[in-house]
Amino acid sequence: MKPTVHDIARSAGVSLATVDRVLNGRPGVRRITQEKVEEAIAVLGYVRDVAAANLAKGRTYAFTFVLPENDNSFMIGLREEVEQAVGRSGAERTRIRVVDVPPFDGQALSNMLDGVLADRPDGVAFVAVESSDVQAAVARLREAGIAVVTLVSDLPGSQRHHFAGIDNHAAGRTAANLLGRFLSGRDGRVAMVAGSMLVRDHRERLEGFLSVLSEDFPRLAILPVIEARDDPAIAEELVTGLFRRYPDVIGLYSLGAGNRGILKAVRSLPEARRPVIIAHELTRSTRAALADGVVDAVLNQDAGHEVRSAIRVLKAKADGLPVIAAQERIRIDIFLKDNLP
Amino acid sequence: MKPTVHDIARSAGVSLATVDRVLNGRPGVRRITQEKVEEAIAVLGYVRDVAAANLAKGRTYAFTFVLPENDNSFMIGLREEVEQAVGRSGAERTRIRVVDVPPFDGQALSNMLDGVLADRPDGVAFVAVESSDVQAAVARLREAGIAVVTLVSDLPGSQRHHFAGIDNHAAGRTAANLLGRFLSGRDGRVAMVAGSMLVRDHRERLEGFLSVLSEDFPRLAILPVIEARDDPAIAEELVTGLFRRYPDVIGLYSLGAGNRGILKAVRSLPEARRPVIIAHELTRSTRAALADGVVDAVLNQDAGHEVRSAIRVLKAKADGLPVIAAQERIRIDIFLKDNLP
DNA sequence: CTGAAAGCGCTTACAG
DNA sequence: CTGAAAGCGCTTACAG
Known part of the structure; x- marks a missing residue:
């Protein structure tokens, strides 16, 4: 049977209260007593039942x-x-x-x-x-x-x-790896949409993404990052403008939120012009876009x-x-x- | 405060034992008594403390x-x-x-x-x-x-x-999707190495893989599956033979175990001839191969x-x-x- | 510095 | 069919 506080009290020749004191590192135990208790704990191989302790503590x-x-x-x-x-x-x-x-x-x-x-x-x-x-x-x-x-x-x-x-730097690198490989052999521009550079997670994703893309996929040209404040409406407008200005965007990394707006802008493009897209977070809209092929991969944090x-x-x-x-x-x-x- | 068995016993005017009986659906409670107890449970919004129950049950x-x-x-x-x-x-x-x-x-x-x-x-x-x-x-x-x-x-x-x-059918489909996209635009043969067709997981992965590959990537020719009994030594030998026979293998799906042997065979190939590889299970050898680029993606079950x-x-x-x-x-x-x- | 006793929220023989 | 009492493995005042 698993030893309990009773066993160790008996074995050390002390009371339950004293066992509890040394178990929880509470003060007021003579050095010698403490050692006796610790000895008993070691010998019997005692391990505390956390559930019982919580019950008692309330x-x-x-x-x-x-x-x-x-x-x-x-x-x-x-x-x-x-x-x-x-x-x-x-x-x-x-x-x-x-x-x-x-x-x-x-x-x-x-x-x-x-x-x-x-x-x-x-x-x-x-x-x-x-x-x-x-x-x-x-x-x-x-x-x-x-x-x-x-x-x-x-x-x-x-x-x-x-x-x-998550490790957001790694997330950015992963996105670049997937995007680069999915675009293998093609030339063109890659766009990035973030929420804000004031939050660390977005900054780190961006850094990771850029480092892999520039190192391993030099044929892809990188556009300046767009900050859409994780707002679907703002994102839709900015991305629509982006596609107007750059007709040769073949890849898009959505590293923040607000994908609903981004995807709306993409869907209004003729199919042949739609870029390969890597987005973050599995939501209703990214899930639907994944299912119908508008988004190619989604990185998610649970x-x-x-x-x-x-x-x-x-x-x-x-x-x-x-x-x-x-x-x-x-x-x-x-x-x-x-x-x- | 959260109500306890005591509260519901008092509220229903019965003993703890009776409360316990209806809580656990044990027999020997009059219909009317049971209803009183259930009423009290509902009214007080009682929810049992599982940890305490387990402690008592032992x-x-x-x-x-x-x-x-x-x-x-x-x-x-x-x-x-x-x-x-x-x-x-x-x-x-x-x-x-x-x-x-x-x-x-x-x-x-x-x-x-x-x-x-x-x-x-x-x-x-x-x-x-x-x-x-x-x-x-x-x-x-x-x-x-x-x-x-x-x-x-x-x-x-x-x-x-x-x-x-895991859903092994989905795993096979996922592998085909990745392999197909990583090979986009290229023509050539794809090989598959399984453990045995006697285990359901391997059969299902194979089915999923084949269905996506033939549907979405018709330019890739599919070789007959190799069964290596999840044994690294057997796998090495069979895969070495495969590469000898088919110099134009550009993709490999390792859907079973024994990757150590498969990877050894691949590494003995000149770099330019190494196929894109999707393997299963993150182990010491697949992890190393992922890190140095010999394997391109690993599907894993935890x-x-x-x-x-x-x-x-x-x-x-x-x-x-x-x-x-x-x-x-x-x-x-x-x-x-x-x-x- | 130490211990006896009560209690946390349940369950379980046992008695009636 | 029902209940009083003891106990699961801990912790906590309280007393000394």
Whole structure:
């Protein structure tokens, strides 16, 4: 039988309370007592039953998710995943609050983080915008002992504990690899549509994409990046203009959101003129475009995985426990029309 | 506060034992009593704390995994994942036993399943071989009330409860799509190397691959499939012979295991003659080949996911509970050199 | 610095 | 058909 706290108490000749103290590194145990207990733990090969511990503790974790008010399918999906996590709160011993901020606005985000700080939650997750204000707000959260995780877009150099998102540099490289190979042998221009260069995830995708394209596919000419603020309407207009100006665009990398608008612009083109397209995030519109051949590949980050990972990490950090990095890595999914889930 | 069994007992005016009886659908409760309890459950919005229930039950699940003695990296990796699950047995309340069978041998597999049946485990997971003997053995397991899950390769038409593996037809289609596009514009022959047509997963991949290739890429000529029994040595020999006979092989789909041997044969070719290659399963050798450009894409099934899913499903079936199909779907991962984990 | 006792939310014999 | 009591493996005041 698996040894329990009772076994180790008996074996060490101490009470349950003392076992619990050394198990949880709580103070007030004589050195010699502690050693006896540790000896017993080692000898019996004790491993704590986490479920039972949680039951006894009855601890709940207060977490706040700060999400941008972006009107695109990915953010809406992310929000839904957070709502689902709220729904699981009972079973997971969490109390999750969601607050909104304007997108791409470092000032607004840092103000909101300060507001969140005031309720002293156990942890905060947010989609980062690059700005020194935000860096400073993170420092204040950490100072207050609050666990901090960035979600989807990171803020390296800040004191956040962890980033729950994909390797965006790798995503950009992957997109370039696919686009380049799908266009193999052809000459022409390649366009890129981003949300904003103020968010790290888009900047990193762009960098990765450009480096592979210029290195491995020098016959493709690269147009300046378009910033459409992840807004379908803006994207549609800008992309329509782009096609008017450059009739020889044969490849398009949509590295942000707002694909609905981009795809509308593409569909209004005669079929022969439509470029090969690599887009991000599997949504209703990219899925449909993949199915009917307008989009050739979709790189995806699983918002559900990201939210669940963020919560696991926040719990661990709130308890001062380490996280298993490999377990929390978020994969870049690649979808073609044939492996749609 | 979340309501507990105490709350619903009080509200319904019954004892804890009675609450437990209706909660778990156990017999011996008068209709009217049951209704009172159900009413209270509905009114208070009770949802059971599974962790506490498991703690109280102290139930453990005896599961047996039947694995083929295949000497390839994927099977070795799968085995390791099962071993890891054995390591988690304490926390997961499982007792997992692993038994070996010769590969591609329906007779041996069905004998082993009968042997397993004799110890009456709560559940069995196995890599299927298509054969009526195996079908019959599954029927006997089910008759004995044992939960049955196929792993990696399925046995549709049998009475297995569930298949923990990828959609292999979709995998074959995906491979054809990638290979066809990577070869766009070129003419030549495409070769396929399988393990054996006796296992469903390989047959389905082949079918999917052929259907897309013949439909969407008619300029590619398809060679007859090679069966290398997932054995690196056999594969190396057969593929070497193939290249000798057909100097114009420009594409290769390795849909089984034994990639080590296939890649050795390819590497001995002058660079200019090497085909575009799509292979299955991310192992040490396919990963290295992806990194140095010998392999162009790898389709992967995550053996860890499959094993954990199989265990979750076996538990649910052993308890007569339903499984959430969407949650147990195993994805087809696509890896290029740029998105390696 | 240490321990006895109660309790977390369930389930399980056992008695009636 | 129903209930009182003990127990699963931990943690937590409280007392000493």
